[in-house]
Amino acid sequence: MSANGSSPLLRCTDLTRVFGQGPRALRAVDAVNLTLQRGEIASIVGESGSGKSTLARMVLRLLQPTSGKVFFDGKDVTRLRGFRRRRAYWTHVQAVFQDPFGSFNQFFPVRYVLRSALRLEGATLSRSEREQRMAAALESVGLDPGSVLGQLPHELSGGQRQRVMIARALMVSPELLVADEPTTMIDASSRANILNVLLDLNRDKRLTILFITHDISLATYVSDTLFIMQGGKLVESGAVERVTAKPEHRYTRRLFADTFSLHGEPWHRASGGGA
């Protein structure tokens, strides 16, 4: 894939996925158009069942769209026939998922997890080269390679595990990282650290990141662009400043209104009840 500076990194046109058929068919993603520029951080925000994860899975080419197209770096990647072609695609697009506990094989140390990611490239690297790449990936997520590489998953905290998953994704130097709810299972106290790791990668390596989240406060913290989804449709999109200042769609306004904020009157004082 050629590095073309001007074209958008990712473009989806009329992307649709229908589950089931006949009268009970569910249009999980319904004619979604979105564009992601190089070096951008965008978030797809929506409630459960809005189709945001389905959309992410189609972008990752883990799920075949019913109709519509996905362009990556100007090339149509909607039909990638054969595992080899998809494997090549995954050296450009990587993902971090919600559950850092589920994506580990608990019997293998971190070194194994990272080394197997290199297999995507197909090339055989010398031992020292491999070690060097692993160390670099771990350092870029703020972990100490010396102590972490030999550890087993249960010896790591949730936040560390998620960082290892990010390091694993970085092993092949992807251009796009899809982060599907990367912090929902992480503690509030280490959530900020994970997000900062991703923000730093975006700044230092121009990594393009697509967040999938239901948490609009998280989305406004990290993104340049917001895509709001409801019932499979993209109901609003725009620069984060514009959407937070002047949400146009009714659903976006409801999302903002329903989110708990630290400021404003607490309920119990408003209702007059309680101690």
Added chain:
Amino acid sequence: MAEILTADDVRAYYRRGLSGWIKAVDGVSLTLAEGEILGIAGESGCGKSTLAMALASAARWPLCVQGGRLVVEGQAVPMQSETGRSGAHRGEVVSLMPQGAMNSLNPTQRVRDFVFDVLRSHEPHVTRRQAVQRAQERLVKLDLPVRVLDAYPHQLSGGMKQRVVAVISTLLDPRVLIADEPTSALDVSAQRALLALLAQLLDQGIIGGIVLVTHELPILRNVAHRTMIMYAGQVCETGPTGDVIFAPAHPYTKALMDATLVLESATKRQRIEGLEGGPPDLSQPPSGCRFHPRCPHASPVCAQDLPPSVTPAPGHTAACWWLEQQRPPPPAAAEEVAEP
């Protein structure tokens, strides 16, 4: 205001191996007043769910309550759930909504049959019709659709399931509801609806008080009257929610606040910093103040002795050596300095 629940020096340990204990809750005291929502916050592994289980008398092997007293409305209640004991007070005096409660509905039963089973286990002579009728009345009273009783769990949304479980768990009018992370799997609109339901249960006098366990500070800010912050099995700060959140005294509470994402248009890219490191191994908790290995203000004394209790404001207490050292000298001493 009258206190409906008082817990004193609760120690709940998990048995590990032949002689080891994991001290998940170690000397926690709390009170809950009539009509009050008490929030308990802290990161995972700080013992907040274990505390919730002990308070709801649901402690089961390998969790052993090693000490402490629980008094609900003047009556001492055992915290350990022993096999063979009826557990009648469970659900009647103190009711627990465990984490992921919405998955506790039986997938092969309609909600009304589940309600019947729940009521029958407490009142052996209740008829199916009476049970369903009571559930219907309660749903009407809380402005929820009655048709959920005829549904199977998979036909309900996650938010509705969670609300249905909240209604069922308070069907026996318990005095205290312990809700452990009731909002964690829900999206924002469903979170709001659930918390509104809990507030309604309290306002209508169906329950007397709520202990709400969560790690989301913005939620506590909106619904809890008082908030207690736990770290590594111990309480580090308690006070009115506004004080704890906006004027945190304990360094851990401060770090927790700094790491909280807030929805405000101005917060975009205002870098927030999380807390480094993880919670300590509770089978060998750090000596002295348990937070000292991660604390930015730690001094040698923190590793030696248990921190003293400091009162920055009435009703607001924090356990910290650093605060103790920061405290202005008592007024008499201050005058002496001022005179010359």
